[in-house]
Each structure stands twice: as C-alpha cells, then as structure tokens.
Amino acid sequence: MQLDPFAPALVPAGEFSEHDRASVYRAIETRRDVRDQFLPDPLPDDLVSRLLGAAHAAPSVGFMQPWNFIVIRDPKVRQAAWQAFSRANKEAAEMFEEERRDMYRSLKLEGIRKAPLSICVTCDPDRAGPVVIGRTHNPRTDVYSTVCAVQNLWLAARAEGIGVGWVSIFHDADIRELLGIPERIEIVAWLCVGYVDQLYHAPELAVKGWRQRLPLEELVFCDRWGSQ
Numbered sequence: 647m648q649l650d651p652f653a654p655a656l657v658p659a660g661e662f663s664e665h666d667r668a669s670v671y672r673a674i675e676t677r678r679d680v681r682d683q684f685l686p687d688p689l690p691d692d693l694v695s696r697l698l699g700a701a702h703a704a705p706s707v708g709f710m711q712p713w714n715f716i717v718i719r720d721p722k723v724r725q726a727a728w729q730a731f732s733r734a735n736k737e738a739a740e741m742f743e744e745e746r747r748d749m750y751r752s753l754k755l756e757g758i759r760k761a762p763l764s765i766c767v768t769c770d771p772d773r774a775g776p777v778v779i780g781r782t783h784n785p786r787t788d789v790y791s792t793v794c795a796v797q798n799l800w801l802a803a804r805a806e807g808i809g810v811g812w813v814s815i816f817h818d819a820d821i822r823e824l825l826g827i828p829e830r831i832e833i834v835a836w837l838c839v840g841y842v843d844q845l846y847h848a849p850e851l852a853v854k855g856w857r858q859r860l861p862l863e864e865l866v867f868c869d870r871w872g873s874q
C-alpha cells in the first residue's frame with residue numbers, strides 16, 4: 647500500500663474517552679490464556695482478518711514485520727499437533743521435581759483439538775535484508791517483534807469475545823515438519839483460537855495453585871538494578 651504523499655504526516659494524537667481508556671485496561675486485565683473453555687463455533691473470516699490485522703499492526707524492529715501467520719483449520723493437522731504436544735508434555739512432566747509432577751500432569755495446557763482454529767506465528771529473520779535498523783546489535787529483536795504481534799492479537803481477541811491459548815510444549819521439528827516450515831524460519835507461537843463464554847477471573851495457573859502473581863513493587867527498581 648502506498649502512502650498518500652499529500653496527506654499531512656503528523657495528525658492530532660486524539661484523546662481516549664474515559665470509556666475507551668477503561669476498555670483498553672479491561673482487555674489487558676481480563677485477557678486469559680485459554681485451554682478448555684473453547685466453544686466449537688467456527689470463526690467468521692472477517693473476524694480472523696481483524697485479529698490478524700491487529701497482529702500486523704504491532705511494532706517491529708526497523709519496521710521489519712518479520713511475522714507470518716499459518717491459519718490452521720484442518721482437524722487432521724490439529725490432531726497431529728496435539729499428538730506432538732502429548733509426546734512433549736510427557737517429557738515435560740519428567741523435568742519437574744517429583745512433588746510437582748502429579749500437579750503438572752493434572753494441568754490442562756492446551757486446547758488444540760477443542761479450539762476450531764489454530765494460528766502458528768513464525769518469524770522470518772531475513773524479511774528486511776541483512777542489516778536492519780535497531781537489530782544491528784541484537785539479532786533476537788526480530789523474535790521480540792513477533793511476540794508483540796502475538797500480544798496484539800491476544801488483546802484484540804479478548805475484545806472480540808475470542809479466547810486465545812499459547813501452546814509451546816512441542817519439539818520444534820514436529821511442528822516444522824507438520825506445517826512444512828523451512829529451517830531458516832523461526833517458529834514463535836502456536837495459538838489456539840475460538841469463541842469463549844467463560845474465562846478464569848485470574849490466571850488459571852494461579853487459580854489452580856501452581857504459581858501466584860508476583861507483587862509489582864518487588865519487580866520495579868529505581869535508577870539501579872536491585873534498588874527499591
């Protein structure tokens with residue numbers, strides 16, 4: 647898309663009404679990682695386009711826009727992804743200390759088959775050539791940018807009544823093979839996406855006693871690492 651050369655480059659920032667502002671914070675505060683609450687209703691194409699548009703509006707290093715979105719509806723592909731998850735999840739359980747293992751196994755950590763749609767988000771490190779503004783001294787900023795796209799999608803989905811669940815318990819090679827992703831492309835996220843009518847009031851891992859939200863004051867330093 648070409649920019650209109652006659653349009654003013656700077657426009658008034660505009661104000662958010664109190665209601666607008668509250669809506670943004672409400673989306674942020676009530677966004678949840680969804681695993682089991684997905685409804686089977688299919689997502690209309692225009693809705694999916696809006697979510698992808700929100701993702702594509704994310705900031706990116708040097709305006710690199712390194713993302714791709716693989717939209718997966720085929721139940722056979724989702725079934726195969728679930729099998730890959732199951733294999734990795736069995737291995738994952740073994741990595742936790744014995745006292746935590748049973749609890750880990752009791753957690754639901756994906757909604758791959760229940761959600762009618764999955765979106766695999768990838769990062770192309772070569773999208774903007776070998777030298778990119780802002781990435782010259784930290785090559786990982788391409789992935790950071792892609793994660794910003796995921797978060798935009800997640801928040802837009804919340805406002806649309808759509809739940810999103812991020813699944814990362816996979817062997818990279820399994821997903822690469824399943825979706826035909828070339829080696830040079832980085833797999834960033836597998837997102838389960840679907841309508842929801844109920845959400846946990848707090849992170850499910852907190853509700854289930856796995857881990858609680860940390861006090862913000864402990865995470866904020868003044869002027870120097872460790873100084874509060």
Ligand SMILES: Cc1cc2c(cc1C)N(C[C@H](O)[C@H](O)[C@H](O)COP(=O)(O)O)c1[nH]c(=O)[nH]c(=O)c1N2
Binds near residue numbers: 813814848
């Ligand atoms: C990079 C990354 C990877 C994962 C996640 C998140 C992120 C950011 N989360 C979701 C995670 O558990 C969740 O965000 C936290 O527990 C906080 O809960 P809310 O997102 O606030 O509901 C997640 N959840 C899950 O059930 N299975 C998973 O494999 C993953 N993987």
